[in-house]
Amino acid sequence: MKNISAIIQVSSNIVFIRPLDLFVRQVLKQLKPFSKNEQLLDSLELIFNEALVNILEHAYQSNENGKVQITIHLEPEQLEFRFEDWGRSFDPDSIPLPNLDEPGDGGLGLWFIRQTVDEMHYTTEPSGKNVLRLVKRISGIEEDKD
Amino acid sequence: MKNISAIIQVSSNIVFIRPLDLFVRQVLKQLKPFSKNEQLLDSLELIFNEALVNILEHAYQSNENGKVQITIHLEPEQLEFRFEDWGRSFDPDSIPLPNLDEPGDGGLGLWFIRQTVDEMHYTTEPSGKNVLRLVKRISGIEEDKD
Amino acid sequence: MNIEERQGITILATEEKLDAVVATKLKDTVKKLAEDGNLKILIDMGNTRFIDSAGCGALVASLRVLLKNKGDMKIARPSPQVQTLFELTRLHRVFEIFDDFDVAVRSFS
Amino acid sequence: MNIEERQGITILATEEKLDAVVATKLKDTVKKLAEDGNLKILIDMGNTRFIDSAGCGALVASLRVLLKNKGDMKIARPSPQVQTLFELTRLHRVFEIFDDFDVAVRSFS
Ligand SMILES: Nc1ncnc2c1ncn2[C@@H]1O[C@H](COP(=O)(O)OP(=O)(O)O)[C@@H](O)[C@H]1O
Numbered sequence: 082m083k084n085i086s087a088i089i090q091v092s093s094n095i096v097f098i099r100p101l102d103l104f105v106r107q108v109l110k111q112l113k114p115f116s117k118n119e120q121l122l123d124s125l126e127l128i129f130n131e132a133l134v135n136i137l138e139h140a141y142q143s144n145e146n147g148k149v150q151i152t153i154h155l156e157p158e159q160l161e162f163r164f165e166d167w168g169r170s171f172d173p174d175s176i177p178l179p180n181l182d183e184p185g186d187g188g189l190g191l192w193f194i195r196q197t198v199d200e201m202h203y204t205t206e207p208s209g210k211n212v213l214r215l216v217k218r219i220s221g222i223e224e225d226k227d
Numbered sequence: 228m229k230n231i232s233a234i235i236q237v238s239s240n241i242v243f244i245r246p247l248d249l250f251v252r253q254v255l256k257q258l259k260p261f262s263k264n265e266q267l268l269d270s271l272e273l274i275f276n277e278a279l280v281n282i283l284e285h286a287y288q289s290n291e292n293g294k295v296q297i298t299i300h301l302e303p304e305q306l307e308f309r310f311e312d313w314g315r316s317f318d319p320d321s322i323p324l325p326n327l328d329e330p331g332d333g334g335l336g337l338w339f340i341r342q343t344v345d346e347m348h349y350t351t352e353p354s355g356k357n358v359l360r361l362v363k364r365i366s367g368i369e370e371d372k373d
Numbered sequence: 374m375n376i377e378e379r380q381g382i383t384i385l386a387t388e389e390k391l392d393a394v395v396a397t398k399l400k401d402t403v404k405k406l407a408e409d410g411n412l413k414i415l416i417d418m419g420n421t422r423f424i425d426s427a428g429c430g431a432l433v434a435s436l437r438v439l440l441k442n443k444g445d446m447k448i449a450r451p452s453p454q455v456q457t458l459f460e461l462t463r464l465h466r467v468f469e470i471f472d473d474f475d476v477a478v479r480s481f482s
Numbered sequence: 483m484n485i486e487e488r489q490g491i492t493i494l495a496t497e498e499k500l501d502a503v504v505a506t507k508l509k510d511t512v513k514k515l516a517e518d519g520n521l522k523i524l525i526d527m528g529n530t531r532f533i534d535s536a537g538c539g540a541l542v543a544s545l546r547v548l549l550k551n552k553g554d555m556k557i558a559r560p561s562p563q564v565q566t567l568f569e570l571t572r573l574h575r576v577f578e579i580f581d582d583f584d585v586a587v588r589s590f591s
Pocket residue numbers: 131135136139140169170171176186187188189190191192535
């Protein structure tokens with residue numbers, strides 16, 4: 082398989098959450114091994130959604146005029162989601178694990194992401210751009226011709 | 228409603244057709260008056276799909292290494308789809324109407340598009356970039372909070 | 374796409390979308406079925422929400438293959454979007470179309 | 483979201499997604515129901531394919547509101563994705579969950 086990429090730029094408007102989640106799920110669904118693995122699709126849809134919602138809610142604090150750029154990049158052996166925003170930055174290492182004995186206190190999103198991906202990198206560039214890169218290694222990614 | 232835009236860049240790979248169609252439908256579905264008008268959603272999904280497929284099949288002749296950039300732009304009174312490609316160009320005015328008495332001869336896609344939109348503009352820039360702009364005027368576009 | 378045999382009729386059920394992505398596959402499948410002697414084909418569109426120009430083209434090409442082989446192809450359960458497009462392109466006069474699946478099956482005999 | 487009354491129980495059916503987009507609406511709806519004296523609430527997730535952390539948070543907040551008002555909230559028919567997430571977050575120990583809708587309704591009496 083050749084590499085497959087999509088770059089999407091939207092404003093930080095919640096109207097884009099579901100369309101983007103579906104876009105990603107639908108791209109993956111046409112590729113092996115995702116096409117036959119609903120559970121894998123579910124978990125990737127979930128972390129994509131959590132990362133995007135965090136940008137709208139935390140980086141942009143629900144201000145709908147922010148810009149979000151998302152890159153989906155597929156290689157035969159890995160999947161990468163890259164999120165870029167120009168809002169508030171944060172230090173992921175400072176975020177504590179959620180306390181599962183106190184449900185409802187939040188903090189689940191980043192924890193879901195960390196549990197699912199193989200690599201997570203967050204950097205703030207001097208220009209003020211924040212980049213979150215999520216990498217999941219999956220072998221044998223290819224187009225499903227059936 | 229503030230204007231809503233999305234810009235999407237993908238390679239000319241058929242794996243993106245369905246995800247993009249769904250993305251567009253899903254964005255529109257969250258806005259009035261589309262949310263309560265399945266027929267309007269159907270016709271916009273159709274022409275978006277026809278324009279995209281034409282680029283993959285005709286501008287890039289099914290070569291999957293081409294680049295396609297799509298802009299969806301919503302204002303309170305109109306919807307615009309803009310498609311940019313760097314493949315073969317053509318002259319839409321030279322394309323005859325389909326002969327409905329000889330079904331299966333093709334030529335339906337552009338005809339569907341023309342029947343649906345209020346404006347269609349196709350230009351080839353000196354750089355070789357082709358731009359297809361489809362504009363549909365629809366009054367009262369706004370977020371559907373229900 | 375799902376293929377089933379019932380009372381000597383081959384029922385080909387199309388999926389959510391009958392679009393450019395699957396148009397060639399549909400044509401090839403029907404051609405192969407006809408070559409293997411399956412000459413009564415019912416396209417069951419009950420699960421199909423959406424058709425595009427490529428899907429319409431594939432249905433016309435499939436009908437041609439069957440007629441050439443002295444077979445027949447009919448269509449069952451088009452969705453509103455499919456029905457609208459058939460009417461716009463006048464394909465509702467070209468295809469024999471049934472809203473009821475059982476009536477469609479019986480119509481072959 | 484769809485709300486129905488059956489045998490003194492308020493059944494709130496969630497849609498395809500119980501996500502950040504509708505989380506606030508769910509919390510507000512349950513709060514309003516509780517304030518109006520509807521204290522037995524069944525969240526029917528039979529149509530819900532997907533839940534996220536915001537959806538989980540909204541369910542926990544809703545349960546809290548009901549318990550504070552001496553009511554109760556239960557959950558029926560979680561999808562595999564929903565069930566998986568409940569287990570991962572240990573919410574399956576917090577909520578009373580039923581695979582069968584009728585059993586869930588009867589459990590209130
Ligand atoms: N993209 C982001 N930009 C800024 N802050 C973030 C971002 N993502 C997460 N955070 C911070 O990390 C915290 C934990 O995030 P998360 O685990 O998703 O839980 P929640 O969103 O429920 O608080 C957030 O409350 C926020 O302070």
